Amino acid sequence: MRGSTCEDPNAQDKFSQARSGPGLEVRERRLMAMADIRREQAA
Incomplete structure (x- = not known):
């Protein structure tokens, strides 16, 4: 992902x-x- 999620509210929503x-x-x-x-493997 490029940039901050704060810049793109749509990306934040996704x-x-x-x-x-x-x-x-x-x-x-x-x-x-x-x-x-x-x-199970450890037992």
């Missing part, structure tokens, strides 16, 4: 949408799955 959107949920679920796999 960023907040991305943070609260379904994409974040999927990312969190993937992280949880990765943690579970690591836990």
